[in-house]
Each structure stands twice: as structure tokens, then as C-alpha cells.
Amino acid sequence: MDRRGETEAFAELVYALIREIPKGRVTSYGAIARALGRPSSSRLVGRILGRGSHASPPVPAHRVVNSAGVLSGREAFSGAQTMQTLLEEEGIVVRNNKIANFNRVFWDPLHEL
């Protein structure tokens, strides 16, 4: 299996895990990487989502933010529905591109899955 295949396989695991995030909860790139056994690949997680993650069923990528609770990927959500809008529709409070109640809505797959 070449590097390309490994990355694609990892991407599928990332999508699968993100689909498990409960509505109204969020997690971080690092938490996902750690849950999949690759603690040092947090940047790769973000990269995977950035490359137009067209998977089916669709992946709720808006529920993934960085470790500080900042919507670092909002630029990728071009359209009527912004990342912030999607989160607010689930009851998450966003202020200045940052999740206000981050500690309460954070979902750690290692501890809650």
C-alpha cells in the first residue's frame, strides 16, 4: 500500500468519526487524530476536510474546530450557510469566530465513544 492509499484510508476513518459527533456538540482536529491513533496528524485532519470532503453520507465538518474552539475552517464554507450559522442552528453559541461555551459542548471521541 503506497502513501496515497494510506492517506485515503485515514480520510475515510476521519469522515466516519466526524459522522459520530452528536448534534450540538463539537470536537477538535487533534482529538480526532488522537482517537484514530495518529496524535501528530492533527494538521492532516484539517487538510483532509479542506480538500472538498465530498463523501456520502455527507460529513458534518462544521462540528470540527481547533483546540481553542475557534472556527479556523469557516473560509471553506462558501455559500448561504456559513460554518457559524450551521453551529448556531444546533444551539452552539459563536462569538468572534469562537465557540463561547466550548468546554460544555466539546465532545472527545476517546472519552465518550
Next chain:
DNA sequence: GGCGTGACTATGG
């Protein structure tokens, strides 16, 4: 193979 870049993270001042 080098070098810059980025939806990252942890740590220290």
C-alpha cells in the same frame, strides 16, 4: 530532495 504552506497543538513569556 529542498522549501514554503496550512481547517493544528503545546508551551512559555
Next chain:
DNA sequence: ACCATAGCCACGC
């Protein structure tokens, strides 16, 4: 809370 540094890993030039 803000900024700088240093690891990190895959990608594109």
C-alpha cells in the same frame, strides 16, 4: 488573553 517558537505531516512547486 496575545504573541512567538517549535514540533508535526502531507502536498505542490
